[in-house]
Amino acid sequence: MALRKIHMENFSVFSDGNIALSPNLNVFIGANGTGKTQLLKAVYGCCELTTNHRENFQACFQLNAKNKSLARDKKRKVCHFSLSSMDQEAQIITHHLLASDDAGVQNVSYENSLFTKKINAVYLPVKDMLTHSRGLLAMAHKYNDFPFDKTLLDSIECAGRWGLKKPSELAKQILPLLEPLINGIIAIDNDEFYIIKKNGQKINFELEAEGFKKIGILWQFLMNETITENTVLLWDEPEANLNSEFLPVIADCLLALSRQKVQILISTHSYILAKYIEIRAKENDKVLFHSLYKKNDGLVYDEQKRKFSDLQNNTIVTAFEALMDEV
Known part of the structure; x- marks a missing residue:
C-alpha cells in the first residue's frame, strides 16, 4: 500500500501543487x-493519524501551542496537506479561526480525514536520540512543553521494542551489510543502548562514534521488526556523521530495502550518497530523485527525474563542480 502523491496548498514554504512519489525509493535534495x-x-x-490521536500530526511539529501554524500565508484561511496511497487518502486541513484573543494570538484548529487502513511509517531523525533515551519518554509524557517533537520521541520508542531472537527474512537481506560497519550488534540494558563488539566489548552509546550509532538504529529497527514489508521509511540525512566510505553500503541498504517492498523517502545533501544510489540502481528499481528549489517568488517547487544527473536544479552538483573548478 505504497504512498503515491502529496498535495499541498499554503503549506510551509511550498508552492501549491502535487508531488508524485515512487513506490520504491525517493531521494529529496535541496538547499x-x-x-x-x-x-x-x-x-x-x-x-x-488515528481516530483516537488526531493531534499526532501537530505533535510532529510541536504545534500544540497557540500561534503556531504551518500556513505559509496566515491571511489565507486554509493550510492543506494531503497524502494519498494507491487506494486511500488522508488530509490535514488547518483552518485559522477569525477570532483572536486579547493578546492578538490566533487559535488554530485542525480537520482530518484518516486512512482507513493504518500505514506503518518509521521516521529516522538526523539527531541521535538513543544516547539520551533513558527516562526520556517518561519525562515527555509528564511535561506538556517537552522540547522534542513526536518524530524524535517515536524513534526512541521504536528502537526500544523487543528484538527477535532470529532475524526476519527481510532483516537477513540487510543485516550482513550493516554488521561489518559497526563491528557488532545492538543491545539494550535498563533502557540504555549498547553496541556489543565482535570481541565481546560492550560500548555504551554515549561513548560510541556518531556514525556507528546512525547505523545501529537502522540495525535495531530491522531486528525488532519496526521495519517490515510495506513499511514507509522516512530517513532525514542518512549521511549525517558518517564517513564517506560507508555511503556506498548505505546506498546498497536503501536499494535492497526498496526491493523488499519498503517504500523509502530520504533527504540528503550528499553527492556521494545520491550518486551511489543512481549508479547502483538496477534497471527494475523505481528510484525517483526530487530537487526542491526556490523560484523568484520565494516558493519551493519540486523537480523529478529518474536519474540524479538529469536534475536541472541540482545544488549538490553545482557545489561539487565549483569545488572541482577551484581545485
Missing part, C-alpha cells in the same frame, strides 16, 4: 530552507 525535513515530518504525521 537549506527548502522544506525537506518538514515534508518528511508531514508525511509521517499523516501516516500516524
